[in-house]
Amino acid sequence: MIIGVLALQGAFREHMKCLKKIGIHGKLVKSNKDLEGIDGIILPGGESTAMGKLLVDFNMKENLSNKIKNGLPAWGTCAGMILLAKKIDGENKAHLGVMDIDVKRNAYGRQLGSFSTEKIIPEISDEPIELVFIRAPYINSVNNGVDILCEVDGNIVAAKQRNILVTSFHPELTENRAFHRYFVKMIKNNKSV
Amino acid sequence: MSKRYELNKNLAEMLKGGVIMDVMNPEQARIAEAAGACAVMALERIPADIRAKGGVSRASDPKMIKEIQAAVSIPVMAKVRIGHFVEAQILEALEIDYIDESEVLTPADNVYHIDKSKFKVPFVCGAKNLGEALRRIREGASMIRTKGEPGTGDVVEAVTHMRRMNEEIRYIKSLTDEQLMTAAKDMGAPYELVKYVNEHGKLPVVNFAAGGIATPADAALMMQLGCDGVFVGSGIFKSGNPKKRAEAIVKAVTHYNDPKVLAEVSEDLGEAMVGISVSDINANNRMADRGW
Numbered sequence: 001m002i003i004g005v006l007a008l009q010g011a012f013r014e015h016m017k018c019l020k021k022i023g024i025h026g027k028l029v030k031s032n033k034d035l036e037g038i039d040g041i042i043l044p045g046g047e048s049t050a051m052g053k054l055l056v057d058f059n060m061k062e063n064l065s066n067k068i069k070n071g072l073p074a075w076g077t078c079a080g081m082i083l084l085a086k087k088i089d090g091e092n093k094a095h096l097g098v099m100d101i102d103v104k105r106n107a108y109g110r111q112l113g114s115f116s117t118e119k120i121i122p123e124i125s126d127e128p129i130e131l132v133f134i135r136a137p138y139i140n141s142v143n144n145g146v147d148i149l150c151e152v153d154g155n156i157v158a159a160k161q162r163n164i165l166v167t168s169f170h171p172e173l174t175e176n177r178a179f180h181r182y183f184v185k186m187i188k189n190n191k192s193v
Numbered sequence: 194m195s196k197r198y199e200l201n202k203n204l205a206e207m208l209k210g211g212v213i214m215d216v217m218n219p220e221q222a223r224i225a226e227a228a229g230a231c232a233v234m235a236l237e238r239i240p241a242d243i244r245a246k247g248g249v250s251r252a253s254d255p256k257m258i259k260e261i262q263a264a265v266s267i268p269v270m271a272k273v274r275i276g277h278f279v280e281a282q283i284l285e286a287l288e289i290d291y292i293d294e295s296e297v298l299t300p301a302d303n304v305y306h307i308d309k310s311k312f313k314v315p316f317v318c319g320a321k322n323l324g325e326a327l328r329r330i331r332e333g334a335s336m337i338r339t340k341g342e343p344g345t346g347d348v349v350e351a352v353t354h355m356r357r358m359n360e361e362i363r364y365i366k367s368l369t370d371e372q373l374m375t376a377a378k379d380m381g382a383p384y385e386l387v388k389y390v391n392e393h394g395k396l397p398v399v400n401f402a403a404g405g406i407a408t409p410a411d412a413a414l415m416m417q418l419g420c421d422g423v424f425v426g427s428g429i430f431k432s433g434n435p436k437k438r439a440e441a442i443v444k445a446v447t448h449y450n451d452p453k454v455l456a457e458v459s460e461d462l463g464e465a466m467v468g469i470s471v472s473d474i475n476a477n478n479r480m481a482d483r484g485w
Binding site (some may be wrong): 013045053078079106109110132134170173 | 200201203204206209227228231268285288290440446447448
């Protein structure tokens with residue numbers, strides 16, 4: 001199994017390290033060519049405006065969007081979640097636009113609003129998981145069979161729709177690998193269908 | 194280490210592989226954001242103008258910073274003078290995303306840098322070598338950048354500082370346990386951070402390049418030398434076509450290892466900033482020598 005990690009900007013190296021730790025081969029994705037032969041893709045944290053622009057500039061937007069629509073498992077953390085959303089609060093354009101969620105950027109304000117907390121997310125693990133929010137977005141609302149996996153203070157911060165997983169927070173910045181294992185499981189289930 | 198410090202280090206992680214651009218007004222900030230900047234640095238005068246105009250250079254007007262914060266959704270950074278902790282308190286009150294305690298402004302203290310651990314907002318500081326980087330980190334900086342020589346468009350000092358940092362990291366990594374205290378004493382750096390570098394072979398925080406980067410090739414050069422991202426100060430808005438140059442530098446940082454892409458994005462960018470050769474600048478006008 002090879003998992004691609006979108007490497008246009010942001011914290012892609014952290015995801016690569018996590019994959020290595022659970023024995024999965026990770027591949028940096030910077031072009032359409034790199035999108036070939038991957039079994040799933042992680043869209044990392046960073047700046048969604050920068051990554052969104054580079055997806056267009058390097059002609060990857062439509063290709064990646066189609067692949068995800070056709071079933072390629074995808075997981076977006078923070079900025080990655082914004083790239084996947086069909087609707088971004090206050091903006092009239094989406095990036096990849098593949099998931100039925102309406103997200104709010106910088107929902108907790110500026111860096112002084114960044115925080116971390118702990119939570120048990122039954123779908124992912126029985127153990128509490130550290131959730132790190134860095135100038136994070138959250139989900140205002142969901143549509144069409146999106147499963148809500150986790151809420152913090154009444155705001156949706158993790159969700160899943162078929163082959164797409166999104167988290168407002170950054171499991172790659174913690175020592176807990178439960179989310180990465182869960183994504184690997186999603187890919188395995190996807191293959192057996 | 195505090196939770197807040199971890200969160201601040203992690204914001205720097207998110208900026209990696211990106212370009213932080215100096216902007217002087219909301220319009221430039223919007224151009225930078227649209228070009229794919231991962232953050233902007235709000236300042237009244239970019240380093241090239243500070244050099245030309247002379248005089249005392251201070252932190253920017255809060256009004257101007259607030260206008261830039263309102264104009265863009267990406268992180269907004271701003272500079273304070275070395276040692277000027279009240280300018281830093283003011284920026285914290287504005288909820289700035291990152292403070293740059295910067296040698297570009299006229300130093301306010303010839304002896305002490307700001308005790309950055311007292312602040313909730315993160316700090317980035319310049320460094321010419323490993324010892325300086327580790328001193329700033331111990332004071333609470335959660336991100337480091339090379340000093341380079343700001344406002345020149347001459348990349349030579351950024352290269353020198355990055356190479357020196359890399360060499361010193363390799364040297365520290367090669368040492369045995371009993372050598373570490375002597376090394377810490379020699380470079381004037383805190384022992385526990387020297388030990389960290391010995392164990393991990395890298396700085397404990399993100400390290401960007403800054404000071405003299407003017408072209409996509411300059412940016413890619415710094416990335417190939419091992420930095421995590423780049424600051425471009427005067428290089429963009431002192432050039433003939435800021436929008437095109439900004440976009441090109443962003444693409445060059447993503448594909449820093451792909452000469453074909455670098456050739457494409459370097460094409461037809463219009464005039465680069467005129468620049469001054471660092472060797473033509475008198476020692477007492479060198480910004481990199483401010484701070485210690």
